[in-house]
Amino acid sequence: MPIDATQPYDPGNIFAKILRGEIPCREVYRDDWALAxxxxxxxxxxxxxVIPTGPYVSWADFSANASAEEIAGFVRAVGDVARQQGLVEPGYRLLANIGQHGHQEVPHLHVHIFGGxxxxxxLPR
Known part of the structure; x- marks a missing residue:
């Protein structure tokens, strides 16, 4: 069910649990700012x-409340992952779902990288 992008951060969400190591993942990248x-x-x-390591519900929350250092680190991490995965050529897609109309399902900011x-x-017509 899509979430409200302005709701308070829920530290029990699945991505928070992955960040804390409570749920395993197939990790491809980790630094101070992001986990992929x-x-x-x-x-x-x-x-x-790709998720930020900080507690941000959505892009709206992150862009309004994260420090400049967090924002730069996260954006760089997204680019690093795409390069490391060999996606720059032939290309890839980034997607961040925000809020109910964007069909955001997990209340932790995340960016999808699609390729291959x-x-x-x-968008479908």
Missing amino acids: FHDINPQAPLHIL RQLGAM
Whole structure:
């Protein structure tokens, strides 16, 4: 069920548990600002989630409340993951679902990186 992007952060969400090591993941990247891991229900041959290490519900929350250092570190981490996975060429897609209309399902900011095939149109018509 889509969540409200303005709700308070829930430290019991699945990504918070992954960050704390309570739930395993197939990690591909970790630094002070971000953790990246393979999605358990991939929608493309390569489907990686990148999450900030801080407690942010959505892009709206993160962009308003994270420090400049956190924002820069997270954005760099997304780029690092795409480069490390060899996606710069032929290309890839980034997706961040925010709030109910964006169909955000986990109340922790996350960016999807999709690659490994032609991804088609951005939105279904």
